[in-house]
Amino acid sequence: MDSGLDTTLLLIVTVAAGIAAQVLASWAKLPGIVFLLLTGLLLGPDGLNWVQPEQLGEGLETLVSLSVALILFEGGLSLDLRNLLQVSGSLRNLITLGAGITILGGAIAAHRFSEFPWPLAFLYGAIVVVTGPTVTTPLLRQVQADPKVSTLLEGEGVLIDPIGAIVAVVVLNFVLSGSQDVGLVLEGLILRLVVGAIAGSVGGGLLALFLRQVRFLSEELRTLVVLAALWAIFGAAQAVVSEAGLLAVVIAGLLLRAVAIPDLEAIKTFKGQLTTLAISILFVLLAADLSIASLFALGWGGPLTVLALMLLVRPLSIGLCTWGSDLNWAQKAFLSWIAPRGIISASVASLFAILLTDRGLAGGAAIKAQVFLTILMTVFLQGLSAKTVAKKLGVLDRPEQIVLVGDDLELRLLAILLEQNKQPHQAIATVPEEPDWESESITLLLGRDQSTPAEQTGLTVVDLCPLDDRAHLYSTQISADLWQQRLQEQRCELFQIELSDRQAVQQWQQALEADRILPLLHQRGEGWELALLPAVAETGDRFWGLSRDRQLALDEIEWQDWPADWSSSPEPPRSQPEDAVELAPPDAATPSS
Incomplete structure (x- = not known):
């Protein structure tokens, strides 16, 4: 069969299966990622073998990059800076101190229970820093949690994604180079953050100015202008230094929301629909590319690593990051329990597995399997129990x-x-x-x-x-x-x-x-x-x-x-x-x- 037709059929099956999974999740009132992951595993080479992501070749990496940029931009567009200011201290701590605690704690857990060598253990810790707005935001809408708790979790999910991905790339470069110079790690991290901040601020500011001044654009054309601009901002930052584009699109989205551009509601709706489509495609493709045998190869060490991340590392991070805040114990307990991983962790782990394999380094399949096990366990355990836990703790957003x-x-x-x-x-x-x-x-x-x-x-x-x-x-x-x-x-x-x-x-x-x-x-x-x-x-x-x-x-x-x-x-x-x-x-x- 012609390769072009194979690719076309692959995308058709992936889109149809992803949307069907989302519909089923909506009917069952469960997190969509649950059905998307199961659908990908069912249709992949270890299942019915209807979806073979390797057919896309390097196109898979391109699809992942553009989709992740869209997802992060939509996340930034959904955040209200006024609400973030109410929890700014705790949020700042979570994306700085909390990220460090998660990297270190995740690395120790992976080394201790999964027996990863220290370089791979720290790489795992860096990948699972991100909590993921693609899972957290729909979960919070379903739960209707307390506004402060919801704002803090949504803000963490959106802002930690680009930072976590950048940290993971820096750690990967450190592992691949074999260098022992920690200064290079900090230099790479600061460079990407600075470039991303500048590109996002300049690009987002110019886009906002254009949208406010130009009145002849129709609503449909305005949304497409925003789509083209966000990918241009992403590409420009990426051209300067890899992964800087992730932070750039988040900042651009925040700016557009803050200045109240015309047709903002229409743009948010359009981007939300595209984000749902992107998530549906990516999760099915990345889950289909996962070897079930690699999950079982982790043994008991894999689940123990994830449980340590959920029950020890996360509560420690929340306790230290919210120290002295006005959050009560119930709000802190709910924050400690809710930290599901999502599409960013899955995409980064998949790309890193390919890079490690290409460089002839062992551990790529194990890293990917451990990250996907983390996604599965956090989504199933935390996502399915979130509303019950919120009710028990009394953190629902309904005034008594x-x-x-x-x-x-x-x-x-x-x-x-x-x-x-x-x-x-x-x-x-x-x-x-x-x-x-x-x-x-x-x-x-x-x-x-x-x-x-x-x-x-x-x-x-x-x-x-x-x-x-x-x-x-x-x-x-x-x-x-x-x-x-x-x-x-x-x-x-x-x-x-x-x-x-x-x-x-x-x-x-x-x-x-x-x-x-x-x-x-x-x-x-x-x-x-x-x-x-x-x-x-x-x-x-x-x-x-x-x-x-x-x-x-x-x-x-x-x-x-x-x-x-x-x-x-x-x-x-x-x-x-x-x-x-x-x-x-x-x-x-x-x-x-």
């Missing part, structure tokens, strides 16, 4: 209680909405001096004229949301007064909406910016929160809120009947014409009960 303080009309309506959706809440007139809350996790919404210092609540965790903080609630003072008057005089409409696609998200943001809606309650997945602070909406979000009238141009809006006990007035709410004259006297700012 929402407390509404005051008798403002907004609070009364919120209480009704929460009751209708069976969400735990409490409505009180004032906060007692010594409150007896049922939970330590409280969202406390203070009505107007309510002043309660956080230290008087006696809570470990309190999210204070003052209703009269108009700098956050409304765009202007006039806007605040108008909404209060509309609600008091029942000249607005109650609605709910689910943002099912990208167009709905854009329509929602436009309505917010035009001050046509006031969101009250927000549901994302299984998590609920008060939506009085307008946030960036995402596909799949559900909102309850108020509209000025029923002329709102939102495709999937559902108008709601006002609750029967909402007002003592027998008159139902009536919408006014768009050009109605509205006055907002000072005393209208505080509606009566």
Whole structure:
């Protein structure tokens, strides 16, 4: 059969099998990597022999490099710098001190249990530094963990990937050269970090400037420009020094997210779809290239090495890196348990195995087998137990209680909405001096004229949301007064909406910016929160809120009947014409009960 046709069939089977595995994982509500690895092993030479990655030759390395660049860029694009700043100290420690602890601990475990010689043991430790956003991020979305924990794990997964890959390449060069000069290792590491930082900053900055200034591009063309640019940034950094491109694309993604470029949501959606496709292809190909015999050849030393990494090295790293932080013991325990390895570890191990074999050095197959065993064990043990562990430790991102303080009309309506959706809440007139809350996790919404210092609540965790903080609630003072008057005089409409696609998200943001809606309650997945602070909406979000009238141009809006006990007035709410004259006297700012 023609070699070109063989390659075509190989890619067709790989894509079809990878997507089928993702669909099955979504149906079973399990991490996709579990089914992707099993699919690759089943279709590989040790299984049905339908997928033979060696047919791609050097094309496999090219495919891996471009896909990894795309995955890391998408990871950087998904990170919010504002959230990262809240855990910046612990995050900094994890990608520096934590990386060193993992390299050293992994090397000791591999040398002690798997009997790797020290050079290969340190190479293994360097490869498993990365935790992998391709596994961690979907896992956290499924678990709905505490925001601080999720931010720290996502930030670590994205930022440690390029750093870990760079460290692994430097260690590999050290092993291949046979040099004993540790200074060369540090020099290679610093050079790649500096080149990557400069290329990512310059390239990402120029791309952001271009996207903000050029208005004639369509949404589809804009996303393709970003794709071409990220690979150009990656290639430019790689041309200067190998592996510098990994850090460059992460920084470029962070910059684009930070400057809020046009059509950011569309770009994130497009890159997310490409990333899912890339992960599906790579995991199947790399798993198919793994020899099952090499896994069994590790003996009991292989699993013992991974268990030492999970149960000893990771908790030690988390304990030291979060020392003195405001994280409690339960959050630290969850962080210690969740560190699954993903596509970066698999791709780096596969490439290193080829390089070691080409240089005539033994150990390439053993390194690859040990890394894949690490991926399998961490994903199965940690991924399948993550939600149960989070529940037991109490680190789920669902406030145990929402407390509404005051008798403002907004609070009364919120209480009704929460009751209708069976969400735990409490409505009180004032906060007692010594409150007896049922939970330590409280969202406390203070009505107007309510002043309660956080230290008087006696809570470990309190999210204070003052209703009269108009700098956050409304765009202007006039806007605040108008909404209060509309609600008091029942000249607005109650609605709910689910943002099912990208167009709905854009329509929602436009309505917010035009001050046509006031969101009250927000549901994302299984998590609920008060939506009085307008946030960036995402596909799949559900909102309850108020509209000025029923002329709102939102495709999937559902108008709601006002609750029967909402007002003592027998008159139902009536919408006014768009050009109605509205006055907002000072005393209208505080509606009566």
